[in-house]
Amino acid sequence: LTDALNALLHEHGEATLGDNQVRTMIGTGVDNLVGRGVAAVGEHLQSAQLQKLITRFLQLYTAAATNRTCMYPGVQETLQFFADAGVQQGICTNKPEAISKQILADLSIADYFSVVVGGDTVAEKKPSPIPLRTCLTALKTKPGNSMLIGDSAVDVETARALDMPVGIVTHGYSRSPVASLGADFLIDDLSLLPTLIGELRAAS
Missing domain, CATH: 3.40.50.1000 (HAD superfamily/HAD-like)
Structure with missing residues (x-):
């Protein structure tokens, strides 16, 4: 999630976020994650603009969903x-x-x-x-x-x-x-x- 969100922000010339920052944004769905990520770097987008970013985020995330994903012990x-x-x-x-x-x-x-x-x-x-x-x-x-x-x-x-x-x-x-x-x-x-x-x- 962090890698995909940062790739999205990088594509738009924005600063990237740390793992701990992104952790606080997770849990209520992709739409909210992207919205929070964009807001965290100071961007305030209209709904249509945000929806385009969500679509792009899903493309990035799908391509790398398990890059840093692992199971907890047990x-x-x-x-x-x-x-x-x-x-x-x-x-x-x-x-x-x-x-x-x-x-x-x-x-x-x-x-x-x-x-x-x-x-x-x-x-x-x-x-x-x-x-x-x-x-x-x-x-x-x-x-x-x-x-x-x-x-x-x-x-x-x-x-x-x-x-x-x-x-x-x-x-x-x-x-x-x-x-x-x-x-x-x-x-x-x-x-x-x-x-x-x-x-x-x-x-x-």
Whole structure:
């Protein structure tokens, strides 16, 4: 995301942004990311101009979506654990669907997911509950039988709209301290997720 945004800004003769700056702009979709990036370098564009930049950003991002993308430790093992246990897994993201599927394929984890709902799959993005409800419907399950694992306030708000349990990883893209987000639990290491879920079930 940072590389694509900076390539876009460079094409227009603007200064580039650091990783930490861009991290604070992530989480509510490509449109908002580009808008925030452009605003950060002092540009204020009309809607039509901004839409052209968004289109160009998507071209740049699609061409390099996994250049600096890697999985956090424990992710593949955890996905395999749930797959072996017969647990259906899906993705609900504000990234465009096609790019999301490309990233999953490039990381060799696409087969773990029965459904991918992206920011352009339905009419609204998270924190609207519509994308998450669409994902659950495709998985033939209900909020009370499911759990959302995310990394931001947007994910907590989305889950809460459906009264769905939500856990937040501590190393994601939250613009606020994760302890303040109101998630059901925080998790540092995703390989611990199966154990944590077991403990939560035992306590309920």
